[in-house]
Amino acid sequence: MDTAALLATAAVLAAGVLYWFIWVMGSAEVKGKRAVDLKMGSITKDKVQDKYKQYWSFFRRPKDTVESSEKVPAFVDTFYNLVTDIYEWGWGQSFHFSPSVPNRSHRDATRIHEERVVDLIKASPGHRILDVGCGVGGPMRAIAARSGSTVVGITINEYQVSRARSHNRKAGLDGACEVVCGNFLEMSFEDCSFDGAYSIEATCHAPRLEDVYAEIYRVLKPGGLYVSYEWVTTGLFRADDPKHVETIQGIERGDALPGLRAQDQIAGVARKVGFEVVVERDLALPPAGPWWTRLKMGRLAYWRNHVLVSVMTLLRLAPKGVVEVHEMLYETAKHLTNGGETGIFTPMHMILCRKPIDKASA
Ligand SMILES: C=C(CC[C@@H](C)[C@H]1CC[C@H]2C3=CC[C@H]4[C@H](C)[C@@H](O)CC[C@]4(C)[C@H]3CC[C@]12C)C(C)C
Numbered sequence: 556m557d558t559a560a561l562l563a564t565a566a567v568l569a570a571g572v573l574y575w576f577i578w579v580m581g582s583a584e585v586k587g588k589r590a591v592d593l594k595m596g597s598i599t600k601d602k603v604q605d606k607y608k609q610y611w612s613f614f615r616r617p618k619d620t621v622e623s624s625e626k627v628p629a630f631v632d633t634f635y636n637l638v639t640d641i642y643e644w645g646w647g648q649s650f651h652f653s654p655s656v657p658n659r660s661h662r663d664a665t666r667i668h669e670e671r672v673v674d675l676i677k678a679s680p681g682h683r684i685l686d687v688g689c690g691v692g693g694p695m696r697a698i699a700a701r702s703g704s705t706v707v708g709i710t711i712n713e714y715q716v717s718r719a720r721s722h723n724r725k726a727g728l729d730g731a732c733e734v735v736c737g738n739f740l741e742m743s744f745e746d747c748s749f750d751g752a753y754s755i756e757a758t759c760h761a762p763r764l765e766d767v768y769a770e771i772y773r774v775l776k777p778g779g780l781y782v783s784y785e786w787v788t789t790g791l792f793r794a795d796d797p798k799h800v801e802t803i804q805g806i807e808r809g810d811a812l813p814g815l816r817a818q819d820q821i822a823g824v825a826r827k828v829g830f831e832v833v834v835e836r837d838l839a840l841p842p843a844g845p846w847w848t849r850l851k852m853g854r855l856a857y858w859r860n861h862v863l864v865s866v867m868t869l870l871r872l873a874p875k876g877v878v879e880v881h882e883m884l885y886e887t888a889k890h891l892t893n894g895g896e897t898g899i900f901t902p903m904h905m906i907l908c909r910k911p912i913d914k915a916s917a
């Protein structure tokens with residue numbers, strides 16, 4: 556074979572390998588997103604790196620100041636512009652954890668965790684249900700399909716609204732699922748306009764839990780049920796153990812959290828805004844299977860993804876800054892796994908609340 560033929564063969568082979576690496580290996584484990592589709596939300600290509608730096612600068616501010624509390628929704632919005640595509644690409648359309656279920660896929664475990672909400676809040680055909688912090692709508696579609704209710708989701712991030720609407724249309728569920736862009740700390744919905752409500756791993760972004768719980772209480776009809784899966788530190792967390800503190804701060808920094816709350820504070824907040832607490836339970840406790848195994852099993856895939864985002868950036872197919880965001884998520888995955896293994900953190904402290912029926916009007 557002469558040199559030209561050799562070079563041509565090598566070029567074809569290289570192109571084939573690149574195609575396989577990017578389009579075949581690079582597709583999401585849950586179909587839909589590919590490495591070539593990483594857009595970084597509504598941030599223009601040239602601003603991704605700046606926005607990432609801006610995101611980190613939030614953690615240099617002193618905690619618990621009114622000024623930083625007010626800035627939280629905008630900072631959370633920036634975070635979701637940076638991570639939404641990577642989440643969809645590497646995790647799927649449901650942005651939450653689930654207890655692992657023996658002999659069942661991650662997809663099944665995710666659906667089981669979401670459908671539990673239907674039973675808890677007794678969502679039924681004809682009901683109007685609120686999804687507080689809906690992401691790109693994975694849970695909303697599962698819950699609407701399972702219950703026959705109409706689900707209205709709210710998210711602070713405009714890009715997620717467009718993704719969620721597009722997924723709803725593709726799933727043929729746009730008649731049952733509605734998505735609005737807004738702040739769950741001051742929602743535009745009428746008082747007493749929902750039969751039920753839920754939030755899955757979303758209210759942890761609120762600087763003051765009472766603010767979002769009070770809003771949910773306001774828009775629920777009397778007698779309506781609300782369930783939340785909360786991110787909290789457990790009773791095993793020791794504030795004087797530097798390793799514990801490092802893990803919890805790592806989780807806060809990598810997940811846009813203004814500060815994790817303790818498990819035993821949640822029910823008090825719910826009661827303070829007027830709810831009756833029906834039941835609360837950490838869904839991560841045995842017999843539930845560990846929620847963090849999916850993160851651990853993904854290590855090889857993370858390496859592949861790192862190579863992919865680096866290649867994409869080199870080829871200018873992905874904006875500068877994506878590699879840093881991916882690196883941040885990789886670090887976060889280690890802190891989350893550590894939080895799960897040590898038991899100092901749970902992303903699924905479940906609290907079920909009821910808005911009391913006003914005795915005067917009953
Ligand atoms: C509820 C929240 C988000 C929870 C999870 C959906 C996400 C938390 C950490 C994320 C990830 C970490 C590692 C990424 C990996 C390096 C990359 O290659 C592919 C995507 C990841 C697996 C990514 C996926 C989503 C998470 C598991 C918070 C924000 C309140």
Ligand SMILES: C[S@@+](CC[C@H](N)C(=O)[O-])C[C@H]1O[C@@H](n2cnc3c(N)ncnc32)[C@H](O)[C@@H]1O
Nearest residue numbers: 649650651688689690710711738739755757760
């Ligand atoms: C980790 S995601 C979970 C999404 C969804 N519940 C799921 O499980 O797929 C958190 C969601 O909360 C939303 N969120 C955070 N703060 C918000 C706020 N102040 N107002 C509205 N949505 C908010 C984010 O935009 C995001 O959609």
